[in-house]
Amino acid sequence: MTIYLDHAATSPVRREVLEAVWPHLAGGTANPSSRHGPGVAAAGALTAAIADIARVLGCRPGEVVLTSGGTEGDNLAIKGIALARPRGRHVVTSAVEHPAVLESCAALARQGFAITVLPVDGTGRVDLDAAAAAIRDDTTLVTVQLANNEVGTVQPVRELAGLAHAGGVPVHTDAVQAAGVLPVGLADLGVDAVSIAGHKVGALRGTGALAVRSRVPVEPLLHGGGQQRGRRSGTEDVAGAVGLAVALRLAEQDRLARERDGDALAARRDAFVAEVLASVPGAILTGSDEHRLPGSASFCFAGISGESLLVELDVRGIAVSSGSACAAGSDEPSPVLLAMGIDPDLARSAVRVSLGPATTTAELATTAAALRDAVGLVRSLA
Known part of the structure; x- marks a missing residue:
């Protein structure tokens, strides 16, 4: 074995997740935007799941965007915030980000954005002095991961957010590796946007979420029927959202137990x-x-x-x-x-x-x- x-x-899918999503996969086929009884029931399950996700992410339900995972969440946060803010065309990131972040920044560079890549020390930690020096009058976003997916190094995200906010710059963090292990709420981290992936916490693959403050404008990457307040059009995956909510709740319970018991x-x-x-x-x-x-x-x-x-x-x-x-x-x-x-x-x-x-x-x-x-x-x- x-x-x-x-x-x-x-990570393996949790049994509790499988049990929670099965009714929505086996019989819950209604579109949550439909007005008939099954559609209203699906919408109710979706609303409840989003509320549970919002509690873990430390935001209001209306600030949650359901995604297909960390890659989409990073893309939507980085491109969406950068393209929606008229302040400037400069993004700050780090040299040890996940490819979803670095490639999103590279895509913005091809559209004329300037990208500053912060160095790290021998342990993989971002240099705060370099971060302070990198923030400019035209900086539109700082995006630095909460924890590295290769070496596990945790970044000083709260301190970085303080530096960025002093200059009026919003901050996004990729918390895919940290969910269920560290606090990932917006208030916990002092950030404006945080992205997570369901399959890292025992939810189904192809699920995730982006929490983004309502005061931060986001240009959608997907246009269509206007679901999720127009930030991500497309029929919502009710089963995926229910499974993500269950997995996040259980992972957060485990995290708090570790904090309490050692x-x-x-x-x-x-x-x-x-x-x-x-x-x-x-x-x-x-x-x-x-x-x-x-x-x-x-x-x-x-x-x-x-x-x-x-x-x-x-x-x-x-x-x-x-x-x-x-x-x-x-x-x-x-x-x-x-x-x-x-x-x-x-x-x-x-x-x-x-x-x-x-x-x-x-x-x-x-x-x-x-x-x-x-x-x-x-x-x-x-």
Whole structure:
């Protein structure tokens, strides 16, 4: 049986989500915009789900936009806010963002926007002084992730938001990796827009949400029937929204329990990291020791290929990744690791281990031993 340690790529759908969405998939076929009885029932379920999502995202229900996931949420926030604000044509982001953010910024650059990419230190944290210097009179948006999807480093988003707001600039954060692990509400973070993806918290793939303050104008990317207050036209996915609401509620309950009772997930992760560093020669932990997601551990192993190591671990029944799932199968060094100043050859050896709430100490002990043996084998064959 495979030990699954790739939760940063996607997490299993929660049973409670499956039970909640089944009635809407099996029999709830009505369009929530229809005026007949089944349509009104679907609209009621949709309204209730959005209200639940809004509670977790710290906003009003009318400030929630249902999306197909993190990529769409990032695109809508970045392009939508930048194109809707007449203040200027300058966007600030960071060098370690998810491709959905960086490619959205690149698309704006092709339309004449200036893009400033903030540097990061060796742990992947944004330089606040560089951020303060980057904000200009014509800056229309700052977009910096809450937590990195490859090394798990958590960014000083609240501090960044304070710098941006002092200059009258709205802030968006990609919180896809942080939902269910850190507070992601608009007020919690002091931001104006936050995007999340359902499949990272146990909801169905293809679901997500963008929370955006009503005072912040957003140019829609999809035009049509005017659903969701015109910000995203198209018939709403009632089942997807219901599942997202259930998953977010349960993930938030788990997060609060960890805050109250002590973070056992982080403790298991720390013990695993210590075992790997002690038993695998040349193992290097990447990312921030202090500011890191509790389920994230990313390593480099000098002298080997990360992709070769993944294959060997897969043979041994261990499912991990070499970094962003969006770059799976590539042996090119991670842009995130390069931005952190890691040598390209060393960056090619990266392996990301991401735990889930149900990951056990026994599974991690097995994984640490498998890593030790697999690294030794791959090195001997190099």
